[in-house]
Amino acid sequence: MATATINIRIDEATKRDMEAVCKDLGMSMTTAFTIFAKKVGRERRIPFEVSVDPFYNEENLAHLRRSIAALNTGHGVAHELTDDE
Numbered sequence: 001m002a003t004a005t006i007n008i009r010i011d012e013a014t015k016r017d018m019e020a021v022c023k024d025l026g027m028s029m030t031t032a033f034t035i036f037a038k039k040v041g042r043e044r045r046i047p048f049e050v051s052v053d054p055f056y057n058e059e060n061l062a063h064l065r066r067s068i069a070a071l072n073t074g075h076g077v078a079h080e081l082t083d084d085e
Contacts (some may be wrong), residue, residue, distance in 0.1 A: 006033075 010018075015029075022032050039047045070076040 018029060018032070022029050025032075036047070067076060071078060
């Protein structure tokens, strides 16, 4: 079987995380990408859900921009985030 080379760009942290998971699974990143590519070719779809995080909708982003602007001009109150589970 002939092989082909694919070059991709990915940020360092994502690469590091993926390498660690692949190592834990006993495979290389090449094997993981090959599994992904074969599944895409066989099923003719991305083999997992791809969706937009609703947090990043325009209304929330506008609210965040207003909050940041208020803090930068000395208005508003900065506080620590808490994890109240």
